[in-house]
Amino acid sequence: MRCYNYAAMERIFEADSVVIVGISERPGNLGLNVLQNLIDWEYGGTVYCVNPRGGEALGYPLYASVSDLPEAPDLALLIIPAPAVPGVVEECGRKGITRLAIPAGGFEEFGGGEGARLRGELVAAARRHGIRFVGPNCLTAINAHTGMCLPFVPVPPEIPRGGVSIIAQSGGIGLDFLARLKDDNTGFAKFISVGNKTDLDEADYLEYMGRDPRSEVICMYLEDVARGRELLEAARAIDKPILAYKANVESLTRESARSHTAALANDDAVLDGAFRQAGIMRVDRLAQLAGYAKVFSLPPLRGNRVALVSPTGGILVLASDQCARRGFEFPPLPASLVEDIRAHLRAGVIDISNPVDLGDVHDADARAYIIDRLLGQDFIDGVIMLLIARISGGKRMAGNIRGLNKNILPELGAMIKRHGKPLVFSLLSTSEVRLETRRTVDFPIFNDAEEAVDAASVLRDHSLRSKRR
Amino acid sequence: MRCYNYAAMERIFEADSVVIVGISERPGNLGLNVLQNLIDWEYGGTVYCVNPRGGEALGYPLYASVSDLPEAPDLALLIIPAPAVPGVVEECGRKGITRLAIPAGGFEEFGGGEGARLRGELVAAARRHGIRFVGPNCLTAINAHTGMCLPFVPVPPEIPRGGVSIIAQSGGIGLDFLARLKDDNTGFAKFISVGNKTDLDEADYLEYMGRDPRSEVICMYLEDVARGRELLEAARAIDKPILAYKANVESLTRESARSHTAALANDDAVLDGAFRQAGIMRVDRLAQLAGYAKVFSLPPLRGNRVALVSPTGGILVLASDQCARRGFEFPPLPASLVEDIRAHLRAGVIDISNPVDLGDVHDADARAYIIDRLLGQDFIDGVIMLLIARISGGKRMAGNIRGLNKNILPELGAMIKRHGKPLVFSLLSTSEVRLETRRTVDFPIFNDAEEAVDAASVLRDHSLRSKRR
Numbered sequence: 012m013r014c015y016n017y018a019a020m021e022r023i024f025e026a027d028s029v030v031i032v033g034i035s036e037r038p039g040n041l042g043l044n045v046l047q048n049l050i051d052w053e054y055g056g057t058v059y060c061v062n063p064r065g066g067e068a069l070g071y072p073l074y075a076s077v078s079d080l081p082e083a084p085d086l087a088l089l090i091i092p093a094p095a096v097p098g099v100v101e102e103c104g105r106k107g108i109t110r111l112a113i114p115a116g117g118f119e120e121f122g123g124g125e126g127a128r129l130r131g132e133l134v135a136a137a138r139r140h141g142i143r144f145v146g147p148n149c150l151t152a153i154n155a156h157t158g159m160c161l162p163f164v165p166v167p168p169e170i171p172r173g174g175v176s177i178i179a180q181s182g183g184i185g186l187d188f189l190a191r192l193k194d195d196n197t198g199f200a201k202f203i204s205v206g207n208k209t210d211l212d213e214a215d216y217l218e219y220m221g222r223d224p225r226s227e228v229i230c231m232y233l234e235d236v237a238r239g240r241e242l243l244e245a246a247r248a249i250d251k252p253i254l255a256y257k258a259n260v261e262s263l264t265r266e267s268a269r270s271h272t273a274a275l276a277n278d279d280a281v282l283d284g285a286f287r288q289a290g291i292m293r294v295d296r297l298a299q300l301a302g303y304a305k306v307f308s309l310p311p312l313r314g315n316r317v318a319l320v321s322p323t324g325g326i327l328v329l330a331s332d333q334c335a336r337r338g339f340e341f342p343p344l345p346a347s348l349v350e351d352i353r354a355h356l357r358a359g360v361i362d363i364s365n366p367v368d369l370g371d372v373h374d375a376d377a378r379a380y381i382i383d384r385l386l387g388q389d390f391i392d393g394v395i396m397l398l399i400a401r402i403s404g405g406k407r408m409a410g411n412i413r414g415l416n417k418n419i420l421p422e423l424g425a426m427i428k429r430h431g432k433p434l435v436f437s438l439l440s441t442s443e444v445r446l447e448t449r450r451t452v453d454f455p456i457f458n459d460a461e462e463a464v465d466a467a468s469v470l471r472d473h474s475l476r477s478k479r480r
Numbered sequence: 481m482r483c484y485n486y487a488a489m490e491r492i493f494e495a496d497s498v499v500i501v502g503i504s505e506r507p508g509n510l511g512l513n514v515l516q517n518l519i520d521w522e523y524g525g526t527v528y529c530v531n532p533r534g535g536e537a538l539g540y541p542l543y544a545s546v547s548d549l550p551e552a553p554d555l556a557l558l559i560i561p562a563p564a565v566p567g568v569v570e571e572c573g574r575k576g577i578t579r580l581a582i583p584a585g586g587f588e589e590f591g592g593g594e595g596a597r598l599r600g601e602l603v604a605a606a607r608r609h610g611i612r613f614v615g616p617n618c619l620t621a622i623n624a625h626t627g628m629c630l631p632f633v634p635v636p637p638e639i640p641r642g643g644v645s646i647i648a649q650s651g652g653i654g655l656d657f658l659a660r661l662k663d664d665n666t667g668f669a670k671f672i673s674v675g676n677k678t679d680l681d682e683a684d685y686l687e688y689m690g691r692d693p694r695s696e697v698i699c700m701y702l703e704d705v706a707r708g709r710e711l712l713e714a715a716r717a718i719d720k721p722i723l724a725y726k727a728n729v730e731s732l733t734r735e736s737a738r739s740h741t742a743a744l745a746n747d748d749a750v751l752d753g754a755f756r757q758a759g760i761m762r763v764d765r766l767a768q769l770a771g772y773a774k775v776f777s778l779p780p781l782r783g784n785r786v787a788l789v790s791p792t793g794g795i796l797v798l799a800s801d802q803c804a805r806r807g808f809e810f811p812p813l814p815a816s817l818v819e820d821i822r823a824h825l826r827a828g829v830i831d832i833s834n835p836v837d838l839g840d841v842h843d844a845d846a847r848a849y850i851i852d853r854l855l856g857q858d859f860i861d862g863v864i865m866l867l868i869a870r871i872s873g874g875k876r877m878a879g880n881i882r883g884l885n886k887n888i889l890p891e892l893g894a895m896i897k898r899h900g901k902p903l904v905f906s907l908l909s910t911s912e913v914r915l916e917t918r919r920t921v922d923f924p925i926f927n928d929a930e931e932a933v934d935a936a937s938v939l940r941d942h943s944l945r946s947k948r949r
Contacts, residue, residue, distance in 0.1 A: 181794020183868045187908040190868075194910045234797055258798040296930050297798060325650020328703055329727040329766060399652045399659075439656040441663045442911035461765050 019143060020211075020219040023110045024154050024201060026085035028057035029161070030077060030108070032099055033090035036068050041114075041163035042090040043068060052158035052168045059084055076102065083107035088151065088161050093117030096147065097132035104140025111137075113146035114163055118207055120148055130209060137210060149206025150182030155199045156225055162186070162204070173198010174227030175304045178216045180205050180234045184297065188230065191301035194442075195456075196449040197308075200225045214241035221249035228307045230300045231255040231291075239285070246289035252307050252473045253291045256300050257282060290476055292469055299465070305455035306466040309433035311474035314392035316342045317467070318385040321397040321460075322369040322378075326439070330397055330460040331366055337468035341365040342390045355380050375417040382423060386430040393433040395467055396423075397460045400440035400448070420452045427454055433470060437463035488612060489680075489688040492579045493623050493670060495554035497526040498630070499546060499577070501568055502559035505537045510583075510632035511559040512537060521627035521637045528553055545571065552576035557620065557630050562586030565616065566601035573609025580606075582615035583632055587676055589617055599678060606679060618675025619651030624668045625694055631655070631673070642667010643696030644773045647685045649674050649703045653766065657699065660770035663911075664925075665918040667777075669694045683710035690718035697776045699769045700724040700760075705751070715758035721776050721942045722760045725769050726751060759945055761938055768934070774924035775935040778902035780943035783861035785811045786936070787854040788835035790866040790929075791847075795908070796835045799866055799929040806937035810834040811859045824849050844886040851892060855899040862902040864936055865892075866929045869909035869917070889921045896923055902939060906932035 029049070034042025042060070046069050049058055059080050062073040074080055077087065077099070087108045089099055093115045103111060118130045137144055145151050150162040155172045162182065170193045179185030182204040192199045201223065203216050213233060218241075220226040229251055236242055236257075246253055257279070286293050294300055317339050321327045334341070342365060349363045356377050362368065367385070372378055385394050427434050437457040438445055449456050457463035498518070503511025511529070515538050518527055528549050531542040543549055546556065546568070556577045558568055562584045572580060587599045606613060614620050619631040624641045631651065639662045648654030651673040661668045670692065672685050682702060687710075689695040698720055705711055705726075715722055726748070755762050763769055786808050790796045803810070811834060818832045825846050831837065836854070841847055854863050896903050906926035907914055918925050926932035 179794070181792065181797070183792030184794040184798075187868050190908065190910045190913075194912075232794065234794070256798075258794070258801055296928075298928055298930075323650065323652030325648070325653040325701065325703070325727070326656075328650070329653075329725075332727055399656050439659065441659045442915060443663075444659075446911060459765075459767050461767075 017219065017222050019110075020215065021223075022085050023112070023143075023145065024152060024159075024219070024223070025157060026056060026110070026159060028059070028082065028084035028086070029054075029159065030059040030061055030080060030084045030087045031090060032061040032077060032087055033095075034060045034068050034073065035062050035064065036066065040068075040090075042088075044163050044165055045088060045090065045161055046071065048160040048162065048166055049158065052153075052155075052160040052166075054158035054160070056157065056159065057084065077106045077108065078102060080106065086110045086112060088112045088114070090114060090163060093126070093129050093147070097129060097136050100133060100136040100142065100144075101139070104136060104142055109140065109142050111142055111144035112151035112161055113144055114149060114151055114206075115146075116148040118147050118209070120207055130207075134209060144210045145203065146206040147209060150185060150202075150204035152204070153202035154225075155201065169193065171196055171198045172200070174200050174225065174308075175230065175301075176201040176203075176220050176223070176226035176228070177230045177232070177300075178203050178205060178213050178220070179232040180208075180213065181232060182206075184232045187297070188232070188301055191298065192304075194446070195301060195305050197301065197305040197455070200227070208237055212237045214238045214245050217242060217249070217253070218245040221245060221251065227251060228304045229253045230304055232297070232300065233257045234259045236282070239282075243285055243289040243291075246286075246291050249290070250477055252304075252469075254294055254300055254303055254469070255286060255291045256294050256297055257286075290473075292472060302457070302462055303466050303469045306433075306435065306457075306470045307473070308455055309427065309435065309470060310431045311477070312393045312433050312435075312467060312471040313474050315340050315471065316390055316392045318342075318344075318388075318391050318394045319366040319397075320369060320382065320385070320394060321366070322372070323397070323399050324368055324370060326397045326399065326460050327366045327368055330395065330464055333461050333464040334395070337464055339464070339468070348384060348388065352381055352384060375419045379419045379422050379426075382434065383426050383430075386426055386432050386434065391432075392471075393435065393467065395435045395437075395463055397437050397463065398439070400438050400444045418451075420448070424453050433467070435463050435467040435470070486688065486691050488579075489684065490692075491554050492581070492612070492614065493621060493628075493688070493692070494626060495525060495579070495628060497528070497551065497553035497555070498523075498628065499528040499530055499549060499553045499556045500559060501530040501546060501556055502564075503529045503537050503542065504531050504533065505535065509537075509559075511557075513632050513634055514557060514559065514630055515540065517629035517631065517635055518627065521622075521624075521629040521635075523627035523629070525626065525628065526553065546575045546577065547571060549575065555579045555581060557581045557583070559583060559632060562595070562598050562616070566598060566605050569602060569605040569611065569613075570608070573605060573611055578609065578611050580611055580613035581620035581630055582613055583618060583620055583675075584615075585617040587616050587678070589676055599676075603678060613679045614672065615675040616678060619654060619671075619673035621673070622671035623694075624670065638662065640665055640667045641669070643669050643694065643777075644699065644770075645670040645672075645689050645692070645695035645697070646699045646701070646769075647672050647674060647682050647689070648701040649677075649682065650701060651675075653701045656766070657701070657770055660767065661773075663915070664770060664774050666770065666774040666924070669696070677706055681706045683707045683714050686711060686718070686722070687714040690714060690720065696720060697773045698722045699773055701766070701769065702726045703728045708751075708754070712754055712758040712760075715755075715760050718759070719946055721773075721938075723763055723769055723772055723938070724755060724760045725763050725766050726755075759942075761941060771926070771931055772935050772938045775902075775904065775926075775939045776942070777924055778896065778904065778939060779900045780946070781862045781902050781904075781936060781940040782943050784809050784940065785859055785861045787811075787813075787857075787860050787863045788866075789838060789851065789854070789863060790835070791838035791841070792866070792868050793837055793839060795866045795868065795929050796837055799864065799933055800835055802930050802933040803864070806933055808933070808937070808940075817853060817857065821850055821853060844888045848888040848891045848895075851903065852895050852899075855895055855901050855903065860901075861940075862904065862936065864904045864906075864932055866906050866932065867908070869907050869913045887920075889917070893922050902936070904932050904936040904939070 060071045118126045153160045220229045529540045587595045622629045
């Protein structure tokens, strides 16, 4: 039985000092990427560098060994080949460094006797000194808020800081997740690539992120689950949204997963039910992890009663389909509200009902008025709004919204705050237009109608389950 | 029973001359948007403009009526309100104009007696003169290759020309489809927004596009099907890929669809089976229409035997899952091939099997060699390759592919042609990196692993069904 300790785990993620062991200025040295990441991400802690040959790297002096360091840093990152790992772990232990991150592959995942032997030596050395470690065989950790960016591949820092954290059993998929956050202009908190999880595993990380105040939404990419009971217990104790993609569900892939991180596939159907009971929202496409995470920056959606609004009839039709699949209802609008809206509109509009077809409402202020009134109704839990924007940003395409005389998006953002209800907004357009538009608003923009409706259902599921809300 | 006539339909899509009725230089005039579209798209035919008040628009003289035109143009676009339509149709008939496109709403879709009466008058006037028409209540047509861009909203011309056509029962969704083609750098051929389909309907358009040499892939967005038997007959006679999104499948939406284009929902389950038998590939998300259309620029995928290749273990795992769901198999690689690959690689690679983990192959030429050899094997029908690219295009991010010393994408494009087999390629990254990369290659790039595998399965389904291939 592992002994969980928040403070101990925090020493990894919130380390005030880090030593990179194995860094040199030789071209292609992976430690150099880590140091560059720390510089690019503006890490505020102390950074030490170790290489037996001495010299310097990017202006940092290279200590000959960890025992030569002036202090025992909070965390040591060992950018060294697997066979050298157990010896350096021993050295770290003697120095009093008790938290490590180990990227190297070449342990039990290779299947041979040598890898298993190295694993044994690593575990023994760690136990001798009370060391806890991340990995091996992974990209290790990022804390976006402190700038502690430890992966050995360049990770550009242009991702907004925020509340979304990721636990990834594949470093590559974790990096793809960060790319999606950047694409969506979604705020990022912490990243952990779990690797072989010889010591710390996804249950530990989940428990930590559950208590970590910076992690507001937790996403997981899992290939297997090492300690199912502990993972589910951790999830049950967490009131934050938890989204999980569980790969490796088909028999064909078990071979492939084993070679990747020595993982074993789990029984998919059992896991599905267990996840649901523990409040883990399972997604079935990788893109949904980041896609749904952003919905949680909206206020809670406390029920199924939505207004569905679009100026495009076709989008209303297909979004209605999707709403029906996700259990949403469209409360009819009372005559008094319809009367108010009609009175407010310049042109006579033939039909106002829910779903709300804005096809005849070409005035931006009138559209904003309608959304405001809808959000203000007691019998409406939230609004789903679906727009199609023009194809390109050319000179005849002024404004983000087709046919409108002004951009009402900032007003919509203010309404969300004022009413404390979600406006789940999708913009069908090119990625260029969406990228531009995302930079101008402080609420999430979904890529299409189906994604918006699905995300709204995930928000609802969590809002109804959450005790705090 | 309608009498189909390819030449007659071609006169609409390949019109050598067009008259815009109802254009003026008044700001906000929708006919002006059409004229600007024709200019922007470099329409090569003759354009006439008609307005009773005379004057000119963008330098084009305004004739007082269609009867004043020096000839009877191939096509008349009536940018006038519904009540004026029957009279102008009569006038067109007398002039000898027998093909019309009618954008105006305000006919039977409004539900009142007035709209139904106007519909009756429109149909009667058309019958008197043997007129066939597009609409009403729609964005009408685009022929990308001739530049005949008739929608009354600005449609930027920066979409590559090519072979993908769209039949859309919602103009807005049709425009969103064009935005997606642009995003994907996919070539576009013809667009038709069907509207109320009072005369020509989706069966007519499908039959036409089936014979149209420019339309190589046909996509449909349908809310209802007016003449199911004829649509299915048309589909069965077509050997091109046909992709369809059929909305309005849930009961909740029937109300919504009726108000949109006076359509009635059809029985979904029956339609599903009928579509399959007729070779129409049904998609369940709108984004898949454009997403899958681009796969048909690849050579056919003549079977289930694929090689799955990625440098990222996690992506291999989840793509293997998706391959299993879609019925793909991973033939084992014979020892002689494995030996050749090993001999070619600089570093010793521990394990080469299918799925192929390129994690240890950091040399670009070695990766290209592996893909080339895989495509060259008789027992492999195609290759699915999955990459994760760096997050941004900063100075440390040279090259499109993480960790590679050169960009092998152009070589991969040449291999596809040389082997006559598909390489279905996905690039997980930000939209910015994907947009950049798409401009440099002549094969499709999918957004994620699941989309690539799904698209490969659609390509396989069509390749196995197609008689020609």
